[in-house]
Amino acid sequence: MPVRRYDQPQSQGSALKYVGAEVTAVKSRKLVAGRGQYAGDIYLDGMLHVAFLRSPHAHARIRKIDTSEARAIPGVVHVLTAEEVNRDLGPLLYTIEPEGMGAKRAQLFALPPKKVRFVGEPVAVVAAHDKYTARKAADLIEVDYESLPAVVDCEAALEPGAELIEPEWSDNLLGSRDFRSGDPDRAFAEADGVVKGTVRTHRYLGTPIEPRAYVVNYDSFEGRLTFWASTQHPHQLRACLADTLGLPEASVRVIQADVGGAFGLKTPFYPDEALIAYLAYKLGRPIKWIEERAENFLAGGHAREERLHYEAAYRKDGSVTGLRVRIIADVGAQSTLQGCWMAYVTASCIPTVYKIPNCEIRLQVAVTNKCPWTAYRGFGKEAATFLMERLMDEVAAATGIDRAAVRLRNYIQPEDFPYHQVSGSILDSGNYPAAMTRLLKMLDYDRFESEREAARKQGRRIGIGIAHELMPEGCTLPSSLISGYDGCTIRVTPSGDIKVLTGVTSPGTGNETGIAQIVADTLGADLKRIFVVQGDTEICPFGLGNFSSRSILIGGAAAREAAVDIRAKMFKVASKMLEVMPADLDAEDGQIFVKDARSHAVSFADVTRAIYRESYGPHALDFEPGLEVTRYYRTPNVYHQPQLHPFGGFSAYPSWPYGLAGCVVEVDPETGAVKILRYCYVHDSGKIVNPLLAEGNLHGGFAQGIGGAMYENLAYDENGQLRTTTFYDYTIPTAVDLPHFEVEHQETLSPFNPLGCKGVGESGIGAPLSAICSAIENALPELKLQLRETPLTPNRVWGAIERARRAGNGKA
């Protein structure tokens, strides 16, 4: 079956007027005035507050829980432990079934019946009249733990005889995957040289400023559960809650409140979500829970922490001919969150934007006694980018060829797309050399060498670094509710206003504005008459919410399909009214007119009047009444069935945006302090629907990327205790820590999306890791630094400088 392509610009829809324009976000006016309604802003009569008791141990058996003191406190309504909750609730539902990805499953319960597996895992829950009482009572619960050895190193976790974290497994390996292409052995045998080493990403997280927050109400007479949540996934959360609580799925309503940032962290299924729903159900009282910041650090879901052992074979001309990579990912304890799949994405993105014919990639995913991974912006792609960019710099250093030239030599070329990578991934489109040329121009790259020397004469050490990130979007996994389709309903009112109900949601980035722009242009409507509704399972069509930058990519495409149908029907009625053929019509600003006689026109309101008030009249009688359409869009170029894949593989991502970062830093060799002086980025996400919002989103990606590269770190000690549980020791960047960003867009349209979009949401977060390493190395060329680990704190940079000096580097 040939895959649908959209190369030819669509004839359906009016000329683009709003798409591509800097329209301000529709919700801003309300939010800037403090009138948003986040989940924590919801108050219900008789509402109880909840506090969690969380494990202080990384790994321990629970012998006994004594709740008598907690229960005795006035104001405490209920103290919930595993014994009770696991009598009533089944195991937690996975939104991505592990078997679909060939991984192991652990049966996980809302509260662990026998043992805790990470510091912060919930052990008991208290519901009380106010949150202070709930907290106090939770702290008075006595738990008798038998401490077990904590497994905190992912390679040690995989060694034979390691302490088992999941007792029903025979080892701590969650899953593995191997990819192979060409003849790596031969490539290495014939190479001019080989570089090898280990690249490590460290553990960090998205930590939105609004923590997780929920309000739940159960109406026992109606048998309906309503769950207001700061979530990205109303429909998946509904499925999880219904399944785990044993309620009919259609009796559960999830309403997404305004979301104060998510970045992947607000994807189900947290045991906390099951527990508060259960309490509301059990007690027949509304329940509210707002996560504390420390809980977000301990149990709100982590990310990153991968080790990538590599060796690469290269030729004297800088071309990389062979690559062997062994990845070990530390995903923390097994959970029903989606995070562990980030490791698979790392493996399936290698070798990113480069054409390396002979590859061998091995992935091992280890569970440890740390907080489970949850989805986080970047979703494993950042590690693939970090590896490949460090490797390109190393080949440049080894061959004496310029860093940009090495990349240009190895790039997949524009005519190679769709390009088939070793993992089976099919890259849709791109023009990497053009983007690189553009970046070098932005940076005035050729002049930098002289600038560097001039600065050096003044005693300042500055350096330049570049990195090319690849950020596939539209993630689509088998046996899951993480897929490449979504729905949209468009409902035109009798007065001609347009209601757009989408299955995608906004985590606070403003995609509802972009969707309104798409619908306005497809219909030829006035943007002000479009009202987008998202995030309510009772009102919106079934859809998969927000992840993997899919809201415009897939949600926008679904909205466009629905708008095309609405337009067709309106044109049919209008053609009767104007006595021309529908094909002779066009629309703009809510007017439908004859193409070469613009004044011969009817308004949308004229047409909706004919449809709704004159259903038996001359213009509408031939057509079905009403003006409402639901359409589903499924991205075409995803392959889960090998026999349909052009090369017999598996490809989970339809869209492959990318970006090139270039930065200039100043390094103080005596302290290791690094300051970013310039940060440039050339970005290609295909068609940009709203450049203002897209750029804002990119800035956020840079900030998180730089934060991860330089400042943020989830530090565990050897006993599995997390040392960083406040914003004082987990330091996300402030306004003074970040440079002014310079951004240019290149638009290589995706042939597999009706608008040519590729997804913007994660771009920017991957490149800083290597770009900053590269710039630091370049600032001190005599030391021949090889930075392979993050975060680039002064301490780490200074240590690398000292080691290089002690090794005699830089001596004349």
Add this chain to the structure above:
Amino acid sequence: MRVPIEVTVNGKAHRVEVDTRTVLADMIRDQLRLTGTHVGCGTGSCGACTVMLNGRTVKSCCILAPDVDGQEIMTIEGLADDPRHLHPIQEAFVVNHGLQCGYCTPGMVLSALQLLNENPHPAEAEIRRGIAGNLCRCTGYQFIVKSIEAAAAKMASKK
């Protein structure tokens, strides 16, 4: 233990009974139901809970409610009551996309207000320092800085 206190909030006098453990942010939110004041950390590090106490910004998660007895508070709701008539700083945030999720925004706007009260023509570095006590995870700050620059220009031209 509960104690009665009197506070003026956004120009309106209130008499409320508060639990002595209650922090100002919770009193403003849970008792006065002014939910534009957000809580992001509870430890004084994120600035989402910023309000004006007697005309100066404070982090309301780190002040006990009984301690503001007899004093004057302004929250984000006190800055604009009508979507058509936002404060120039707010208007500039809307136009320049100085916010995304909006969770940090009320605190950010009030910090900007304090900055511009003290320094009507701040340089970029001064703006960045002025909002360094307010964390934003969405915007990377650049459009916030731009918004504050635009607001400063607008406010200066009106004087």
